[in-house]
Amino acid sequence: MPPRLEFWFEFASTYSYPAAARVEALAAERGVALVWRPFLLGPIFRAQGWNDSPFNLQPAKGRYMWRDLERTCGRLGLPFRRPSSFPRSGLVAARVACRFACEEWLPDFVGAVYRANFAEDRDVASAEVIGALLAGLGVDAPHALAEAAAPESKAALREQTERATQLGIFGAPSWLAGGELFWGNDRLEEALDAALSAPVGLPKT
């Protein structure tokens, strides 16, 4: 098996935006195969008794996060505008991403959703906006949205979220590499190191 990195992301997650913008080029540069793993944080947060983002529940941490995210995007040259509504449900987008995880257009779709939310302040919770983003990539949007809304697609995302919980994932972005879990945009480079230092040919997870 080639070195492999799993990118666990949630569309509502702020730091998943710079992570998604960075991961493809970095993984390619280092020869690491990238696996896209959309999941939902909502059920994981609710299991802890939270009914909102911790960035809303903890105002000081939230204020800090928005400024830190702005600085992080600035350093990366990524456009950023604080969304007028947060968090926006990633459910529709995550069902699409889970159903079409291996399509060639998937990375561009993920990037388009994050930019729409965190740079263009568009309501990515709505199927209309997601459909427009898909169409912009040349994808048959009505077909893709219908597929993503099928019972088996819903079940697949539920299962992926359950798997996240089993892996000990508690936030996004998270990385799985070399049998180890890493959390945060800040840990992408370390996760790539772990992917490359894992014994080749031995599945570790």
Next chain:
Amino acid sequence: MPPRLEFWFEFASTYSYPAAARVEALAAERGVALVWRPFLLGPIFRAQGWNDSPFNLQPAKGRYMWRDLERTCGRLGLPFRRPSSFPRSGLVAARVACRFACEEWLPDFVGAVYRANFAEDRDVASAEVIGALLAGLGVDAPHALAEAAAPESKAALREQTERATQLGIFGAPSWLAGGELFWGNDRLEEALDAALSAPVGLPKT
């Protein structure tokens, strides 16, 4: 004014250990004056309704943190052993550090407390252990402990903790540089950049 970095730390905070081990050399290398700001996270956590460390209240996050801290220390060549008790109160050590913040031995004392807690599993909540660490640095321990327990020393730490709250600090380590707040061991380098890019001669905070 020379470029200046404030290091806000709590002795019970796990990631403050690698931060404290790194900050002195990095600040000196970059010509940034370092200000040591011990404070207590307990009152800040209690104001949010937490009666324990979030790493204990959120078990998945706690499990991850211990492994991530072990990896972080490993990468830095710092000794690490998971303490048999967590968190250990940093009250006594913080009163000492607050009272003697400008003493030449202060950085070594801070490092000694973190190593005692996170590499040697010693009960740094006890005045006896803190006294032994002070004595090991050639400090008159009974005198220093008595000074640190004086009403004005207690008040000084309370005031510093209130100032942390006013600054929007919600965790440790935190950094203040160029009028900006940064959070986490991972943000030390960025905080140093901010210290160096701040207009010289203009107090920003």
